[in-house]
Amino acid sequence: MNRFSVLYLLKERHQHIICQTISEARSVLQTISTSKGRIPIGIYDAKTELFEWEPGQQHHHYTEAGINEQGNVDEQIITISQALRRRDASWQVKGSLQRPSIFCLT
Numbered sequence: 157m158n159r160f161s162v163l164y165l166l167k168e169r170h171q172h173i174i175c176q177t178i179s180e181a182r183s184v185l186q187t188i189s190t191s192k193g194r195i196p197i198g199i200y201d202a203k204t205e206l207f208e209w210e211p212g213q214q215h216h217h218y219t220e221a222g223i224n225e226q227g228n229v230d231e232q233i234i235t236i237s238q239a240l241r242r243r244d245a246s247w248q249v250k251g252s253l254q255r256p257s258i259f260c261l262t
Contacts, residue, residue, distance in 0.1 A: 159203050161237050164188045165195040172200075172240045185210060200237035207234050 160181040161172040173188075175181040181199045188196040189210070198209040207230065221229060 157203075159201060161200040161202065161241055162188065163197040163200060163207075163233065163237055163240070165197065166193060170197075170236050170240065172237065172244075174241070174244070197233065200234065200241075202238075202241060205234065205238075207237065 158174040158176055160175040160178060162175060162181050162184045163170060163172050164185075165171070171194075173184050175184055178199070178201075185196050185199060188194045195213075196210040197213050198207055200207050
C-alpha cells in the first residue's frame with residue numbers, strides 16, 4: 157500500500173510524491189529540502205489521516221497562528237493531501253496512466 161504522501165510546493169502549486177513507508181517518505185522529504193525551487197511541507201499518512209509537518213514549516217505555521225487558525229491550516233493541508241491522492245488514483249484506469257485533468261487548489 158502506498159500509504160504516505162510527501163507534500164511540497166513547486167511554482168506555488170501543491171505537489172506530492174507517494175511512498176510506501178515512513179522512512180522512505182522522510183528520506184524523500186529530506187531530498188526535497190535540498191532541491192532548488194521545491195518547498196517541503198510535510199508527510200500525510202493516508203491510513204491514519206494525520207499530517208506530520210516538516211519542522212521548518214511547522215514552526216512557521218504555528219508560531220504565527222492562533223489556536224483556531226492552526227486547526228484550520230491543519231484541516232486545509234489534509235484536504236489538499238487527500239485531493240492529490242484522489243486525483244492521482246483517478247488517472248489510473250486498469251493499470252494504465254490516463255491523461256490528467258486540470259486540477260488546482262487555492
